[in-house]
Amino acid sequence: MSLVVDLFMVLLILTSAVWTVLARDRRDAVIAFIVLGLQLSLVWMRLMAVDVALTEAAVGGGATGLVLLRACARLQPVEAEGRLPGLRAQIAAGLLCAGVGVALAAVILAPAAPAPSLAPAVAAHMDEVGLKNPVTVVLLAYRALDTLLEKVVLVLGLIGVWALAPDLFWGGRPASLRAASPSGTLTFLARVLPPVGVLIGVYLVWNGADHPGGTFQGGTVLAAMWLLVMMAGLGELPETRALRLRRLVAVGPALFIAVGLAGFWMADGFLSYPPEYAKPIIVAVEVALALSIAVILGLMVAGPAAKEPER
Amino acid sequence: MTPATLYGLCAAALVAIGLFGLILHPTPLRKVISFNLIGSGTFLFFGIAARRGAAAGFLGDPVPQAMVITGIVVAFAATALAVALLLRMLEAGAPTVDGPPEQPDDLSP
Numbered sequence: 001m002s003l004v005v006d007l008f009m010v011l012l013i014l015t016s017a018v019w020t021v022l023a024r025d026r027r028d029a030v031i032a033f034i035v036l037g038l039q040l041s042l043v044w045m046r047l048m049a050v051d052v053a054l055t056e057a058a059v060g061g062g063a064t065g066l067v068l069l070r071a072c073a074r075l076q077p078v079e080a081e082g083r084l085p086g087l088r089a090q091i092a093a094g095l096l097c098a099g100v101g102v103a104l105a106a107v108i109l110a111p112a113a114p115a116p117s118l119a120p121a122v123a124a125h126m127d128e129v130g131l132k133n134p135v136t137v138v139l140l141a142y143r144a145l146d147t148l149l150e151k152v153v154l155v156l157g158l159i160g161v162w163a164l165a166p167d168l169f170w171g172g173r174p175a176s177l178r179a180a181s182p183s184g185t186l187t188f189l190a191r192v193l194p195p196v197g198v199l200i201g202v203y204l205v206w207n208g209a210d211h212p213g214g215t216f217q218g219g220t221v222l223a224a225m226w227l228l229v230m231m232a233g234l235g236e237l238p239e240t241r242a243l244r245l246r247r248l249v250a251v252g253p254a255l256f257i258a259v260g261l262a263g264f265w266m267a268d269g270f271l272s273y274p275p276e277y278a279k280p281i282i283v284a285v286e287v288a289l290a291l292s293i294a295v296i297l298g299l300m301v302a303g304p305a306a307k308e309p310e311r
Numbered sequence: 312m313t314p315a316t317l318y319g320l321c322a323a324a325l326v327a328i329g330l331f332g333l334i335l336h337p338t339p340l341r342k343v344i345s346f347n348l349i350g351s352g353t354f355l356f357f358g359i360a361a362r363r364g365a366a367a368g369f370l371g372d373p374v375p376q377a378m379v380i381t382g383i384v385v386a387f388a389a390t391a392l393a394v395a396l397l398l399r400m401l402e403a404g405a406p407t408v409d410g411p412p413e414q415p416d417d418l419s420p
Contacts, residue, residue, distance in 0.1 A: 006314045010321045017325055017348055021332035026340055033344055040351055043318055047358045048370035055380045056354075059387050064347065067387075071340055071394045075401070084335060093334040101327030108319030108359065117364030118374040134373035135380070143377060150381045157388035164399040216384055293384075300391040304399070 006046065013039050026075065030068040037061020050212035051135040054204070058220035059297075066227070066301050070177075130279040132210035139214065140282045144271040148260065151253040151289065154296050158249065162240055165304035171241030172309040174302035178233040190232030197225035205290040209279065215286045219293030226298045240305045245295065252292030256285050319359040325352030339397045343390060350386045354379045 016036040023029040037060045044053035084090070122134050122142065129141045139147050165172070179186060201221035208214030229235045238245045259281055260271040267274045273281050329348030336342055357375040364372030 003312065003314065003317065006317050010317060013321055014324055014328070017328045020348060021328055021335065021345060026338070026344075029341060029344055033347065036348075036351065040355070043321075043355065044358060046314055047318065047362045048365070049358055049361060049376045049379075052354075052358065052376050052379050052383075055383050060351065060383050064387050064390050067391050067394050068340070068344060071398060074398055075340060083337065085337075090335065093331055097327040097331040097334070100330055101323045104323035104326055104356075105320050108316060108323060108356075111363060115363035116360070117366045117372045119364055119366040119369045119372045122373050123367035123369065134369055135377050138373045138377035139380065143374070146378070146381055150385055153385055154388050157392050160392045161395045164395050214380075216380055297387070300388065303395050 009039065009043060009046070013043070027069070027072045030065065030072055033068065034061050034065035037065065051133070051214060051217070054212065054217040055220075058217055058224070062224060063220060063297055063301060070301070070303070128275045128278065129273075129282070130275075131282065133208060133212065133214070135212075136208050136214050136282075136286075140285065141273065141278070144256075144260070148253070148256050148271065151256060151292070154293070155249060155253055158296050158299055161300055161304055163304070165240075165306070169305040169308055171239060172305040172307040173239050174237050174299070174304060175306035177227060177230040177237065177302060179231055182232045187232045187234070190228045190234050194225045194229060197221055197228075201225065201290070201294070205286055206283075208286060209283055215289040215293060219290040220297055222290065222294035223297040223301075226294065227301060230298075230302075237302050239309055240299070241309055245299075248295045249292055249299070252285075252289035255288040259285055315359050315362040318355060322352045322355035322359065325349070325355065339400075340394070343393050343397070347386065347390060350382075354382055357382070 013036060016032050016039060019032040020029050020036060023032060038057060041053045041057035041061065044050075044056055085093070119134075122138060125142075126132075126134065126137055129137050131137050131141075182190075201218045203218070204213035204221060205215060205218035208218065230237055259273075263270055263272040266277075326349050329345050329350075329352060332345030332348060333342055336345060357379045358371075361371040361373070361375040361379075364375070366372070
């Protein structure tokens with residue numbers, strides 16, 4: 001019975017994926033991709049990975065979709081989509097990709113037995129960390145170095161985006177996110193949703209220690225609320241040279257690195273926490289990270305500076 | 312067949328479809344979208360590994376799940392950077408396969 005639902009889900013996903021690739025218009029392709037992201041988040045629920053489902057819905061579908069849609073709006077005047085390769089080349093590419101797909105399917109159908117798992121290793125020391133959400137424990141305790149490097153990648157990515165601004169505009173505001181003529185509905189939602197959204201974002205961060213949720217999911221919801229206000233034209237994007245903004249970008253990674261270094265004399269080494277203070281330290285780092293993630297995601301969607309800085 | 316296996320086959324198909332789009336489309340934005348499809352399929356493989364590795368009272372192995380969360384965020388950062396790059400390319404009037412360079416629309420202060 002339940003497999004029928006799964007089969008239906010797979011059919012929906014494959015339809016979205018094929019549409020993403022074959023749609024003639026790039027905007028259609030982006031919309032199909034956003035739909036695919038939401039469908040995939042349902043699949044993550046089916047795979048019992050609630051934390052991943054939240055992230056996929058917020059970042060994979062939402063934030064990525066917004067970036068792609070903005071790009072579509074900028075590219076729209078250019079009608080030419082470029083010419084597709086000839087039929088023979090298409091068939092050759094199709095065969096190659098089918099081969100790759102079949103090889104991957106074979107890997108899935110012939111799994112290693114017993115299935116490799118690090119779950120017992122995660123469970124073994126959960127008590128010492130004092131958190132109940134195993135994914136948060138892995139992200140911020142066992143594999144904290146991965147998470148730290150990922151934050152650094154986010155900051156570097158933002159610097160990369162900013163660096164694409166023409167010299168004249170360096171430090172100015174990014175191109176406005178404001179819709180050409182914000183509809184009444186958008187303005188209304190931008191006034192009503194943020195208080196609720198901010199509450200949900202804070203809840204996800206706070207709750208992430210023991211239940212599904214965490215810094216990424218909460219941070220993305222906060223970023224979404226910020227972007228919503230910008231899109232309705234109720235607020236302006238800050239100048240990229242603003243010191244307060246740059247401090248917010250840096251506070252999460254900086255605190256994480258500071259805590260990591262403190263591990264040298266408070267515990268066993270870089271990024272290790274003294275067991276009795278593990279939980280408060282992790283929650284403090286999560287709060288700072290969520291703030292930074294919210295600001296970084298929002299600024300990445302906004303793009304490089306496109307206006308001269310005001311003197 | 313378990314749901315995990317079924318979604319595993321779905322992941323294989325996603326990677327194949329994404330790869331096809333990456334080869335097929337000459338325009339950079341469509342290539343970025345297709346590349347994201349490949350990424351989604353790859354992440355789903357991690358989900359299958361996590362579900363199959365359910366043990367010690369967890370419904371899934373948390374390590375691959377945590378890696379996917381990190382991966383999704385990094386994929387977003389890479390996409391945002393790629394999109395910013397291709398828009399800048401267009402603005403600068405670089406010859407792209409997207410067609411003739413357009414006039415920058417919101418450069419006016």
